[in-house]
Every structure is written in structure tokens, then in C-alpha cells.
Amino acid sequence: MMQNQGFFDRYNLDFRSFTMKRPQFIVAVAIFLITHATNLQIPLYGTYAKMAGFGSGVSAIVFSTYIAGLVPTLLLLGGASDRIGRKIVILTSLLLACVATFLMIVQPNIYTLFVTRVLQGISVGFMTGTGTAYLSALMPQNATKVAAYVSLTTALGFSSGALFTNATLFYRYSLVPLSYWVVFILLLGCISLAISIPEQATASAALIRLPSFSMGAVWAGLAIALAWSLAGIVGVILPTQLTRYGLPNWAGLMLFIITIAGVVFQPFARRLEARRSLQIGAVLLVTGYFSFTCGAWLGHLGLVLAGVAIAGTACYGFTYLGGLAEVVQISGTQSARFTSGYFVCAYLGYGIPVILIGFVSDKFGVMQALFGFGAVLLVCNALLFVRYQRIAKNQYLA
Numbered sequence: 001m002m003q004n005q006g007f008f009d010r011y012n013l014d015f016r017s018f019t020m021k022r023p024q025f026i027v028a029v030a031i032f033l034i035t036h037a038t039n040l041q042i043p044l045y046g047t048y049a050k051m052a053g054f055g056s057g058v059s060a061i062v063f064s065t066y067i068a069g070l071v072p073t074l075l076l077l078g079g080a081s082d083r084i085g086r087k088i089v090i091l092t093s094l095l096l097a098c099v100a101t102f103l104m105i106v107q108p109n110i111y112t113l114f115v116t117r118v119l120q121g122i123s124v125g126f127m128t129g130t131g132t133a134y135l136s137a138l139m140p141q142n143a144t145k146v147a148a149y150v151s152l153t154t155a156l157g158f159s160s161g162a163l164f165t166n167a168t169l170f171y172r173y174s175l176v177p178l179s180y181w182v183v184f185i186l187l188l189g190c191i192s193l194a195i196s197i198p199e200q201a202t203a204s205a206a207l208i209r210l211p212s213f214s215m216g217a218v219w220a221g222l223a224i225a226l227a228w229s230l231a232g233i234v235g236v237i238l239p240t241q242l243t244r245y246g247l248p249n250w251a252g253l254m255l256f257i258i259t260i261a262g263v264v265f266q267p268f269a270r271r272l273e274a275r276r277s278l279q280i281g282a283v284l285l286v287t288g289y290f291s292f293t294c295g296a297w298l299g300h301l302g303l304v305l306a307g308v309a310i311a312g313t314a315c316y317g318f319t320y321l322g323g324l325a326e327v328v329q330i331s332g333t334q335s336a337r338f339t340s341g342y343f344v345c346a347y348l349g350y351g352i353p354v355i356l357i358g359f360v361s362d363k364f365g366v367m368q369a370l371f372g373f374g375a376v377l378l379v380c381n382a383l384l385f386v387r388y389q390r391i392a393k394n395q396y397l398a
Contacts, residue, residue, distance in 0.1 A: 035157025069121025225349025262316020277322025
């Protein structure tokens, strides 16, 4: 029991504090459901693509279409909630997630999935800052607790959507699994509850908030782009190879592992100097990638899952927090814009490499594509490691 308490203490969580006021609870649930719904269809991407006569390349494009909705929303409508009201934006986000899920219920095919992914991206883009801002206004003296609530709900949401669908598919295979209906109903229920939350004061903030980036922060941006590219590979490309060995589609479980492994190691990453955390992340990223790639090559599920877990400690742990801390240190008075630039790099890494790997897989084979990208990953992370080692050496000599 004491061990469990220690775990939650590391995340600044106290279950007595979960007796939130009603608006806090509703917004926290909304954040979870929106992020949960985003990955709900991932286990069926390959099936929908094959039904339409497509391969891994189109599946990867569909996966990345999410970025086409998310990034423009973050960049062009980042100040919307401050101008028109946070409650309105939260309701809009929930409604978009609900419509996206409903579309896949009535038309479960690859073409509908394109539209669904764009709507999901816009929904998450709206909710990313607005949900945090709403909770911060309700708990102005508890910034650490707000951050813990948001990071926990988003981590659980993003990691559990595909896992839920996988579980329902094992029970009964369908193009419209039970998970779609359950989440759709829960989103409707959350909308009805969110209508009752109070609106917060608006301000004349800028609607468009463009990110900024300095040359010193480019390396941190490259690090997180490489790290988050593995999430796309694990969700879309890797399951394709495993099915060739007669193994089930484990996309949901692998996405859950890669996210939660990072969350578990975040307390350790926070204790490290930013550049040291990035160096550790570079080593773990390459180790994890080649472990799950070799596991996929050999058809060894245990090695695949172990590699995914190792990579996850970097993707959402050491590399993620180390890069974020590095950017904040460099940014000076422009931390908000530099942080936005950092996340733009992260999401571009999340969406673009998987498209290239998908089309290379269709032309040359999955393993050739994975090992080819592995070579790029190895070289880039080696350069990152050496650069930060030189910086540390120069600082020591100075």
C-alpha cells in the first residue's frame, strides 16, 4: 500500500483531491474522452484500407491526417477560447469528437476515416490548451496539480482508445466494434454535462499565436520529432508485419505500453539536467526501436513489446521532458511561443515519417522500410548525443 502511495506522490497526485468540484470533474472527463476517441479506430486501419484495395501507405496517410486538423488549429485558433469563451470551445471540441465517432459508426470505411481524423485533430487542437486553461482558472493556486491532472488524463486517453477497441474486437470482430458505440454515448453524456459548467471571462487576446524557434532549440525539436515518429510506426506499420506471423493486431496494447512507459519514467526524467535527459533518451530510443524491429522480423512478440516499452521511456519520458526543459531554458521571455514550436516539431514527427515508411513498405516490404528508417534514426540520435556531449564538455572547461 505504501508503495502505491509513493507512486502517486511522485506525480503530485492525492486521491483525496479527486473530490473535485463538478466543473473540474466534467472538464477532466472531457479531456480524457476526446483523447480516448482519437485513437479508437487504429486497430482497424489496415482492415479499412484493404477493403478499399489500399496498403500501408494509405493507412499511414489516414493516421497522419489527424495532424492536418491539429496543427492548423493550434497555430491559427490558439487564442479562440480567450476571445469567445472556454466553455464554447470545450463544447465544440466534444461535439467534433462525437461527430467523428458517429461517422465511423454509420460509414465504416477508409474514406470516412479521412474526414474523421481531421475532425479528431481539430477537436484535440481546441481542447489541448482550453481544457488546461479552464482548470487553471478554477484552481489558480494549484498549477502543479492542474498539470498532473491534464498529463494523466491525456496519457490515459491517448493510450487506452486503441486498446479498448482491440479488447472489443477480441470479443466480437466487427467493422463497427462495441467501443465505437460506448464512446459515442459517453461523449453525448459529457456534452449534456458540459452545458452546465460556468463560462469564464473572455479577454482580447490574439487569435493567431505563431510559434517561434531559435537555432539552439532546433536540436531539441529534432529529438522530439524522431521520438514521436515511433508512435506512428508502432500504431500503423508494426501491426502489419506481426499479422504475417499469424499474430493478432496488437496496435492497442503497443500504443498503451509506449505511452504509459513514458509516463512512469517521467519522475526520473524530471530529476535530470535537460541535456543529460536528451542523451539518455537518444540511447533508449535507438535501443527500443531496434529491439521491436528485430522482434517484428523474427515474429517474437515478447521482444516487440519489450522494445516498445524501452522506446516509450524516451518518447514520452526522457526525450519529451528533456527537450521541453531545454527549449524553456533557451526561450527566455518567449517560452509560450518556443514551446508551441517544440510541439509543432513533435506532431510533424508524429505524422510525416510514418507516411514515408508506409509507401516504402508497399514498394519494398515492411522490414526493409523499418531497417532503413532505423539507420536514419541511429545516425540522427548519434549526432544528438555527440552534440550535447560537446556542449557539456565546453561548459565544464569554461
